[in-house]
Amino acid sequence: MNTLVEPSQKNSSPLFGTNSAKETILTPKPGLGRRFRDVRCFSEKICEPLEPEDYVIQTMPEASPTKWHMAHTSWFFETFVLKRFVPDYDSRHPQYNFLFNSYYNAVGPFFSRPHRGLLSRPTVKEVFQYRSDIDLLVSELIESADEPLLEKLESIITLGVNHEQQHQELMVTDIKNVFWHNPLRPGYRNRQPLKASSVPVMQWLTFEAGIHSIGHNGPGFSFDNEGPRHRVFVESFGLGSRLVTNSEFLEFIEDGGYRRSELWLSLGWNAVNEKHWSSPLYWEKREGKWFTMTLAGMTELVPEEPVCHVSLFEADAFARWSGGRLPTEQEWEIASAQSSLEGNFADRELFHVGPLTSSNGCEFAQMFGDVWEWTQSSYSPYPGYAPAPGALGEYNGKFMCNQYVLRGGSCATSQLHIRRTYRNFFPPDARWQFTGIRLAKDLV
Amino acid sequence: MNTLVEPSQKNSSPLFGTNSAKETILTPKPGLGRRFRDVRCFSEKICEPLEPEDYVIQTMPEASPTKWHMAHTSWFFETFVLKRFVPDYDSRHPQYNFLFNSYYNAVGPFFSRPHRGLLSRPTVKEVFQYRSDIDLLVSELIESADEPLLEKLESIITLGVNHEQQHQELMVTDIKNVFWHNPLRPGYRNRQPLKASSVPVMQWLTFEAGIHSIGHNGPGFSFDNEGPRHRVFVESFGLGSRLVTNSEFLEFIEDGGYRRSELWLSLGWNAVNEKHWSSPLYWEKREGKWFTMTLAGMTELVPEEPVCHVSLFEADAFARWSGGRLPTEQEWEIASAQSSLEGNFADRELFHVGPLTSSNGCEFAQMFGDVWEWTQSSYSPYPGYAPAPGALGEYNGKFMCNQYVLRGGSCATSQLHIRRTYRNFFPPDARWQFTGIRLAKDLV
């Protein structure tokens, strides 16, 4: 037991500052205007396959209509950029401040979230006009900015870009939910899924006990919830070399997983019974065969693919059934240092979990992309955490209750958006995101 | 007390069979194909001002998206005409039978009513294509039908036409509700309201006690709930010469009407408190002035107009406050014999209550059109009532519980649709229809 301070030699690389440096090298930073326009374009690209009617639907309070996402992300730039930095800015649609504010109490009252699906106006066309008006004004502002202003704009527009990337992911997951609620099971887009190859046996990659530094402190952008960087002591642990597959999850189902109370957290068992869960979201058994809803419509379940659309409750029950447990977010972050920041991201526009392309089973696969990986860590502030001042302080901190941290990004996350220190969070019963399972275990 | 048998001489005309005869004279019946096409066209005319997004919204379980109305009325003809009378009929969209069946258990399972607003597909365009496909096939069927078939078609298509007229009214009231839920308060159509002139003092027109025949038995179409024609004994009563106005209802409000429990039915008092009612639906007080939502957007309240969008509870409380009561449906039907079947109907496309154009106060005004008039009569079967056999038997009878009868049609009802014997019905807390108040009182 002599390794209290030093990270383990075998599986753990030095963490301090390295990851951000690596990222800087991999992604040379384009100009601010270019980054702004790129992200705005990608939102519109996601919308391309949609009909006007598709933009309107809200299937549940947690999801929003596509139209709302498209307007809200524009409102964000109008509110935090144009209103602040354009002298005598005169909003063309002052009512939008009420309609498209999501939850910033400091910015004023806002329209009830569960009722966003009751708004037929502004129309899709009007929302796109609103977007293009904002785009023009923001672009002009950037072009004409002097150095001191540009510095100010850099941080807030970068936040806006990251904010829009988050909503892009929600647009993909929310529209999938819309199509699934429709008995016609429409497809968003017909795209052939990639062929899956066979999956190697999962290995436990192990880490010795020791002190590690966790959280962001590099020069690049991060959300406030990723810092401050701080020390933690982590006992030795093992982490699965790859994600849990559909075929493994099917074993759990067939072993009565959804009917055995002893496998579940108490609240999870309530959810199973009240919501009549008997498989992951979007799964359907038809005449003995499992199918799953994808953005290309219903397709036969691919056993080799990582299981997706499970709640924390299901991930936790599966882990208990398998004899393992879910990792903590600290364990995940430590282990992630061994993986490059690559994977099946939104940039590939697959919007579906991919096959395991290359893995010898002896190193980590699928750490980034494909599915968000549930951790057992409650979403809570890091030591010394302080939210940003003003309205933007409402971005993260106030949600640190009854939610759980997910790591690694998914097939609907932009590659530029993700970091090793990135903390996503959802309530433990949420299933409509691309969420999956990587196992951990105690050593000794 | 010698008038037990004979209807009163002064105010009551002989009822037996006459009204239906009169209607026959007033409305020479056009050909079946023409009637079919006319009603189908009018539905589309109602849709003209709408954007695709407007068609999708469902604001409450009782209301439906416009798109759903347009598809359901077509499903009705497909199910009860084409599938029955076209040999080897092959439906292009078999799934529509699930999506657009409203509540006919005998036709098969149907999509959950409160979730109709979750369907973005089929799109508006596809629904209009569905309509025009059905229109073509029904028209062809009528054109090519021989006499025996035509006789069969006559009754079912006439039912379908009346069914569609009912949905036209719902389309108008449902879309009004959609626009009202939107804080932008969009207008459906900008149309100047008619100028209101002064309103004469309400008079009590009186009827002596006696036996009357109630219900339909003429040769024309009627719904099954209007029959069989039967005898009732009605004690003497008085009925108000005109509808209650906004200005009279404002007196009730200002006299604390919504805060005085003694004026309300027990369930009504619960509704007032749970739903925080303090005025009719669609009223808003802004800086001391009352406004009301119309299909042309928010407009200042016109005191001379009949009060509209009140529940049975409010109508009943107002009546109690005023010292009167609501009429029974029998009283209303008896009195209606004195009025011609004319008024402010959907045909005028005003879709708003009109001013009182001509009334000396000594005869009935506004008996037809403008607003449905709440009666105190629970919606229940007439003696000898038997629902139609088969699925269409579900049209009326099964709803005869916890609903109240309204009479006379509204500004959203087609003139050809209404009859003196027509029984509309809604739960006592419904307010989104064009519903208003005519007072009655006991004599002696």
Add this chain to the structure above:
Amino acid sequence: MNTLVEPSQKNSSPLFGTNSAKETILTPKPGLGRRFRDVRCFSEKICEPLEPEDYVIQTMPEASPTKWHMAHTSWFFETFVLKRFVPDYDSRHPQYNFLFNSYYNAVGPFFSRPHRGLLSRPTVKEVFQYRSDIDLLVSELIESADEPLLEKLESIITLGVNHEQQHQELMVTDIKNVFWHNPLRPGYRNRQPLKASSVPVMQWLTFEAGIHSIGHNGPGFSFDNEGPRHRVFVESFGLGSRLVTNSEFLEFIEDGGYRRSELWLSLGWNAVNEKHWSSPLYWEKREGKWFTMTLAGMTELVPEEPVCHVSLFEADAFARWSGGRLPTEQEWEIASAQSSLEGNFADRELFHVGPLTSSNGCEFAQMFGDVWEWTQSSYSPYPGYAPAPGALGEYNGKFMCNQYVLRGGSCATSQLHIRRTYRNFFPPDARWQFTGIRLAKDLV
């Protein structure tokens, strides 16, 4: 068709005023003090088998704890007798006015009805002390009253006596519900049910069309909702000679009655599905045998007994299934003239439906007592109805909405309480009262 005015000769006796006269003869009226004490004693007699804990439970908002009934009926006399007629009356427990007012807004605010089961204090002992204090004071008031005061007391105390009889019935039905919610299925009292003999075939006793007078106008006490007496025209009808039995209802169940939507009112079908009804309340099938909860605990179902604890929805569905319908309350009242006011009432303290003791099938049996008989009549005001002035006006009128009339009294009703004109009322889904079915049918 010459019988419009005269009631049918065969089955209908002259109604005008006769029934009240007959009752006067049958039940010579004891002194006021005696009647007061008798009814107060009977409430306590009903409580005898109860433990203190039994008095506290409220199983649903519609039911009340026994303790509450015992206190509320005393509050009634304190409020409407002592406070009004005892000079300088000084209430010992002013807070009881808040706790034990049921729903009289005019008397002041009252404790929330659904929370009556949250009160452990006052204790049972304290409530009985309260009762005996009130009893003493009311008795003294009666004894010492002069003639003019006695006249005033007569009407209000008679109302209080009738009010207490209503609560006695509720005490019996509410405590039955308490014991049924307990998996131990405790018995209230062990009493052998009477032996059932065979039941004769049901006959249709028929009545010709005509005008009848309905409602109370005799010299004796009645509730305001029983008047004013008024004329109705009733078409010819047939009424079943006896109640529907358990064995007949079992046929309905075995014929899929609870699974066939076409038999049900729409709201009834919702109730069946939401509340998972598949038999009358209190029925349980154990190893192929039907049992039912009684006040003596679970007992095997007796096929010959009248079916009990059915809602209006079930009564209506059964009637439709059988080819008949439910009677209107007018039909029932007309027919009841042929029966003497005798039956299985609370006075026998059986508190359970009894066997059919004597019936040749050619005259009415079981018209009074055993079970309240559902009618298809919505509970609504008679022509000319006006509620009493002041707080007591809240007794009946404000409940005339979404409830249905029941007639004839039950095994938990006091014989002195019932009348031919008596109108009981409950919502259409209520099942915990002793409610059953008598069939009617149209003639012609």
Add this chain to the structure above:
Amino acid sequence: MNTLVEPSQKNSSPLFGTNSAKETILTPKPGLGRRFRDVRCFSEKICEPLEPEDYVIQTMPEASPTKWHMAHTSWFFETFVLKRFVPDYDSRHPQYNFLFNSYYNAVGPFFSRPHRGLLSRPTVKEVFQYRSDIDLLVSELIESADEPLLEKLESIITLGVNHEQQHQELMVTDIKNVFWHNPLRPGYRNRQPLKASSVPVMQWLTFEAGIHSIGHNGPGFSFDNEGPRHRVFVESFGLGSRLVTNSEFLEFIEDGGYRRSELWLSLGWNAVNEKHWSSPLYWEKREGKWFTMTLAGMTELVPEEPVCHVSLFEADAFARWSGGRLPTEQEWEIASAQSSLEGNFADRELFHVGPLTSSNGCEFAQMFGDVWEWTQSSYSPYPGYAPAPGALGEYNGKFMCNQYVLRGGSCATSQLHIRRTYRNFFPPDARWQFTGIRLAKDLV
């Protein structure tokens, strides 16, 4: 940065193993039979002031009737001791296994928790008889046990004793809630509160960063959730020398604390608005003065007393308003090493927060007893945590979701029950326990 490993010298004493040793010295362990009988007696002592009716009430799903607690704690010994260790044990009341199992799925189905208040039987007398039957049998078992059996009994009976102590605390808090729901505001017992003296200014006692061992590993009893003992790295922090007082919390209220969204977690802000919170539970303002419900009835609020009956949300909002934060459970446990395990516990039978008896402000006061102290730590498993096998494994682990850890015990906790490592847990909106606030802050 040389203090990574060693705990700070100034404020932190060596933790390893010492605390349990100290406890052993302070509380010489009486014999098993004696400990069993003592705890059983104390439950009955708590019941002494209650009337039978008080035992029956359940005010909310989270609380239970006193009668249920008394039966359930007996069921625990019957199930886990008698049924396991008494050969051919024959339960007198086999139905109690269904009624009084709380949540152990492994033991079989159980009665619905939110409906525990619907059971009048078994009566209080029967439950006490059940208790005394169980007591006799367990005592006999202990007396007659040989050494190997005694060893087995020691661990399970000790668990049962601790289990009963937990229910004793719930009995006190649940009955307080019962009396508070009653508008009569009955007192449980009239006992003068202790006189409060002035409260010294709160000081920050500081701790340097370092590695600490957290969790139980001593020889004495602990719950499984307190282990395994493990290492954590804790950054430097300060902890308040005493609890937050009523007078300090009043400042928060008067500064608009309950109306300022920026002070609250998002879910907390929802709770404030949905539940209309504007002060701690049990506070009432009457004519400008604050009162609070105690077990002696309503009493005027004592400014010097620690604030009590606040949720995590309120504790967190107060901390944010004050410029501080809540401690983590690790920080609390580290700091607690400086306090002796003494305080205002249930043993004093005060059942109310006490005054601050002696504090110079430079050392910790009130760390134990008075109120449970909310921490910001989500209730989650320690590294290496494994629940006990079998039914008792359901004791703790399955609740580790969406709850927060509280430390230190309250005025309703038995002194023998508490430990420095003890982890209590409740959902963040729970307020009916004796819960209060100790502030923490980051250093640097």
